Amino acid sequence: MADDMSDFFASKAQWVGGGDPIPAPVPPPPPASRRQARQNRKRDRRRRKARLFVALAAVVVVVVCVVTGVNYIHHAPARIEPTKSVAADWPGPGNDPVEFSVESGQGADEIARNLVTAGVVKSPDAFLQALANAGSSSSIQPGTFQLRTHMKAADAAAILTDPKQAGGFLQVRAGDRSRDVIERAAQISGVSKSDFDQIIAAQGQGILPQEAAGSFEGWLEPGAYDVKKLKSAQEILKTMVDKRVAKLNALGVPQGADRERVLNIASITEAEVNKPEYYGKVARVIDNRLGTGMSLGMDSTVAYSKNVSALKLTNDMLNDTSDPYNTRVHPGLPPTPIGNAGDAAIQAAMNPEAGNWLYFVTVNMDTGETKFTDSSSEFDGFAREYKEWESHHNG
Template identity: 50%
Template sequence: MADDDELREFFERSGGWIESDTGQGPDNQPPRPPRSRRAMRRSRKRKRNKRIITCVVAFVIVALLGVGVVVGTQKIAHWRNALHHGTSSIADYDSAGEGSVEFSIEQGENPDQVGQRMADKGIVKSAAAFTSAVAANDLTLYPGTYTLKYHMKASMAAAVVSDQGLAKGFLEVKAGERLNDVIDNAVKESGIARDDFESIIKGGGKGILPAEADGNFEGWLEPGSYNVSDGSSAKEIMKRMVDARVSKLDEWGAPTGEARERLLTEASIAEAEVNSTQYYGKVVRVILNRLDKGMTLGMDSTVAYGCNTSGTQLTNDQLNDASNPYNTRVNKELPPTPISNPGDNAIEAAMNPPQGDWLYFVTTNLKTGETKFTNNNAEFQKLVEEYKTQNENAN
């Protein structure tokens, strides 16, 4: 007789009863006879071997996954160590370098691009070392031309190009900066003679300025960073700054024609009068209210501009000099031109000043910049006294 395994396999293979081709039901068909014992033993052996192979493959897969997790964890830990505790595992030089080489960073370049160019020039050993140093120290790279060395430790090279004071060849135009200051810096950074810039300014900016500027560059130079070491002429540099200003105003939907010049003038006064962006809009509203009432603006910032000095250096004679067209203490209406190159915040405030009936304002606290606004002269006089008291205490 067949043993239990043979009988079990027999019934597994037979799958119950099989209908015949004659259409008789399953009750009329006997089961097929079992195979030989030898065939059944071979079948059991194959099944046993298949189970063993399946178990071995599963074990190998689990083992490989485990090794992958361990290796991956080690890689991540290694990268974190390199990022936060140095770049010893990344190809890097150990010295401050040798020789001297000029290296320029263009506006908009990222650390990866800068690091690769440094590596290509032999300044750092690898781009990875440089980008790791930038990330680990949370550095900001500034456009400009820098004096570096060959074979520098990456962290040293990163420290140099993240120091804006060491950048050369790039003109930085600041919000609220006057035309004369911009030209001084342009001459210094470009190496172009001041006479070249002055001839363009005195010539009324033909081919550079829009008609509404009426030949005056003040207010029409867009703050930002400009490469002036690329061989550009004085005219090309000036045009680049003016084009950037016009493009920004067009993008913002600023009014055109004379209204645009007026906008820049109002914005420049607001930026010069207070040192906090939160007050720009209110100052513009004061300007508009006083003009509507036929009052003088009474802004020391405009008087100072006409005298080519600062508000704190004005004398009584200068404050009363009616021959100064920028003296808004004496002359009504806006000054003939903007008094600086206003930045984004001041221009936005001039485009959308808040509603209010203010006619006066005083920066009562010079340290914090706190400025108070009022619509009557009596309150204004109290604010002036408050300013004097605080200013005396500060001294």
């Protein structure tokens, strides 16, 4: 069979062109048997699979290389340390004096732009960076500050975050007495103290609500006031009273005589303890004493009348029966509130904590620890505990 096939291809071969004739290709010999044919087919399949595997592997390698390259290019900037730009800043310390005001509620960005406009700092970014470097505990205070043109941003930030440097804004704190607030208002605003005194003598006519009974005590809302921009004593006082009335309305404090009573109790509560956690209990003691006909016996009311701190009270002051604010000898509440209470004390006066306490003593003036009881003998023990603390700290 093989010889016949060779003869066939040989007879069909033709010569074209010169040179030696090209021998006809010789086909591979046929398999010797069916078993050999099957083995050949298996071998061919294995070869095809191998070639396919090699091709797929090559494709995977190419794809991985491409993805890796694209990913590297895409993320390369993140691995390169960016060049940090330095915000434009003056070297300081500054030139001409500048009076710069910060309004309550202004943001740092707005203040930074205003500083640039005023010629104080060279760029907003320099000031904002200096403010960030000062830390989260530093915040810009409202008020009027004495700065200079061409200041280093860090120096400007240090002044604007220092409450002691703030002027122009009147800060009314919870517990402040109205006489002290009005004194500071006159000093900061430049308005004559006599203008305030005239309004007080006229019992706040046109400013105070009827339930205040002509007294500003308790009716000045705590907060910050730009009194330099308010043109008169009338405008300054009316602004604080109007804000107080608005706050009382927002807190749901009853109208009329009940409103004055709440402010009176809240002011005593604010003056007696320095921790809001005790406000509700103190308000309850006041209510319980009023309900049983006991005198309040609060030293804070006498201290208000004598215009001293409670620690400066003398026995003569405490025994002065002519003093209408002496709640040791006169029953009921004092004639007016004894300060401008904050929100927490007002809410405590409206909603006292449930309890049967009649006495309380602050046994440690450093920590403010205060103990409550309905027992007079236990109260005497608390008083001795305070005296012991006092002997260790005032001896």
